[in-house]
Amino acid sequence: MTTAAADVDLHADEPHRGGIAQRLNWLRAGVLGANDGIVSVAAIVVGVAGATSVIPPILTAGLAGLIGGAISMALGEYVSVSSQSDSERALIAKERQELADMPEEELEELAGLYRARGLSEDTARQVAIELTAHDALGAHLAAELNIDEHDVVSPWHAAFASAVAFTIGAILPMLAILLPPPALRVPVTFAAVLIALAVTGAISAHIGGSSKTRAIIRVVTGGALALAATYTAGALLGTSGIV
Ligand SMILES: [Zn+2]
Numbered sequence: 001m002t003t004a005a006a007d008v009d010l011h012a013d014e015p016h017r018g019g020i021a022q023r024l025n026w027l028r029a030g031v032l033g034a035n036d037g038i039v040s041v042a043a044i045v046v047g048v049a050g051a052t053s054v055i056p057p058i059l060t061a062g063l064a065g066l067i068g069g070a071i072s073m074a075l076g077e078y079v080s081v082s083s084q085s086d087s088e089r090a091l092i093a094k095e096r097q098e099l100a101d102m103p104e105e106e107l108e109e110l111a112g113l114y115r116a117r118g119l120s121e122d123t124a125r126q127v128a129i130e131l132t133a134h135d136a137l138g139a140h141l142a143a144e145l146n147i148d149e150h151d152v153v154s155p156w157h158a159a160f161a162s163a164v165a166f167t168i169g170a171i172l173p174m175l176a177i178l179l180p181p182p183a184l185r186v187p188v189t190f191a192a193v194l195i196a197l198a199v200t201g202a203i204s205a206h207i208g209g210s211s212k213t214r215a216i217i218r219v220v221t222g223g224a225l226a227l228a229a230t231y232t233a234g235a236l237l238g239t240s241g242i243v
Pocket residue numbers: 095098106109140144
């Protein structure tokens with residue numbers, strides 16, 4: 001078995017497939033969070049800039065949007081990942097209990113799963129016996145539920161990550177609206193936001209392996225509509241003399 005041992009060593013630092021899938025999930029969540037930050041804070045600041053050219057209200061509204069949005073994203077992520085990890089933990093506990101209560105049936109079940117994947121009766125049994133001897137719980141979780149005991153996502157990590165992603169996205173429209181001279185604020189923000197959305201659209205299409213052009217058109221059109229809508233609303237309020 002020297003070849004197998006050498007093989008294991010060779011690939012020891014290569015991430016397993018679950019690891020890569022999980023990293024892509026994090027990346028996808030990060031891109032979506034940044035996207036949200038860009039669009040919602042850009043829509044807010046452009047809306048206020050439609051009504052007034054004074055900096056303090058624009059800054060205040062943008063900052064409030066950034067903080068509120070980041071907390072709301074974190075909260076949503078916390079709730080959703082909490083319920084997911086609760087249910088994964090419950091499944092792991094149930095499986096552990098079943099393995100303790102009825103090891104024979106569980107071994108039979110595992111062999112059955114490998115037979116269903118195309119292994120012969122004898123091979124399936126052999127695989128089940130060896131996997132059970134090595135790590136019974138891990139083998140059952142992987143074969144039955146496709147989860148890894150060590151990969152249960154922390155809700156706190158997920159919440160923090162989406163708040164950070166939203167904030168990074170939100171900083172772009174804040175800078176784009178605050179730095180240029182008054183006449184250029186809105187056009188510069190439109191341009192910066194649409195370019196940034198094209199980039200995030202291309203990245204998420206690349207992660208998902210889908211068409212980049214279609215993804216870019218969708219996200220840029222959506223962003224442009226959001227900015228046009230709030231700018232129009234702000235401008236109407238501004239010219240009506242209400243604000
Ligand atoms: Zn089982």
